[in-house]
Amino acid sequence: PWPWPNMSIWRLMAWQLMGNGKKSCAETTRLVHDVLLTKDFNLKDISGFNAETAIRSMDRSEVTLASESKSILEQDGWKTDVNVDIQVPSCEKCSEGNGRVFTVHGLAYCPLVSVIWAVFMEAALKWFHLTPFKHIWKSPVMGKEQ
Template identity: 50%
Template sequence: MSIWRLMSWKMTSTSGLTSEAQVTCLVSEVLKAKDFSVDDLPDNFNTHTEMTCFDTSEATLDPTDIFQIDGWRESAAEILVPTREKNPGGNGQSFTVQGFHHWPLVAVIRAAFSEASSCWFHLTPFKHFWKSPLTGQEQQVYNELYTLDTWNKAHNELQKQKRDNGCKLEWVIAGLMF
């Protein structure tokens, strides 16, 4: 478990230079975690070697295992390929691509919210305004998805829904940008 925690931290690091905040995070979320032990690390610890072991171990897991639920899938994809001939059935000839690898969207969302960094996701919408220092005129600023009127409206409608299942968790909207 200790190696898993350390490698997960390494994979989510955003740059080659580790900031003070990242080191603090490493200490508080990895080194001081109840299930982390320095004794679990081999004396000759090597990041590349552990990444290879990490990848190999995930590939051998049962498909129904929690670590495989958000994994890549392989299927055939059918696409329309444009041709110079008129086709009354569509805009091209159908072509099947075998071995198409994809990650289901719901699995991507589930994986993102399973990460420790998801505690930093902004899920509560608000309206952002700017007031001109010269004219005093206010105008709404749209700089993030969660500042949009549509997100605010959808959030409010979600909060008004009846909770029949006894769920006590906060209901939020996961905004996706493509």
């Protein structure tokens, strides 16, 4: 295992140094301390592990979660899957004079009134300062308060 003291370190360093070269020393150290040395890490759990299969599984679960979260957002007053037209200026002269119109699909937003309503329902409202301050400005030239 030269130049390292044992085969475990040799294998870890060989893993870091092989491949595309994008694995940093910090990432390898983090792998050891944040993954391999944790109490709940069990080597038997990763027998037959394949990263591509794990990523595909995560992607499928994210699709399911996204569809569930849309309904949760809608229950909370959010508008989802909204298409918004925006005008983008261009160097070319346009007959309408406003540039080209592009549609941005699939946006989500919460109407401002819903946001204000939700904030006023929070327990933290008692800490908000709702009374406006009186703004006084003294003119350095005239010396009068305005």
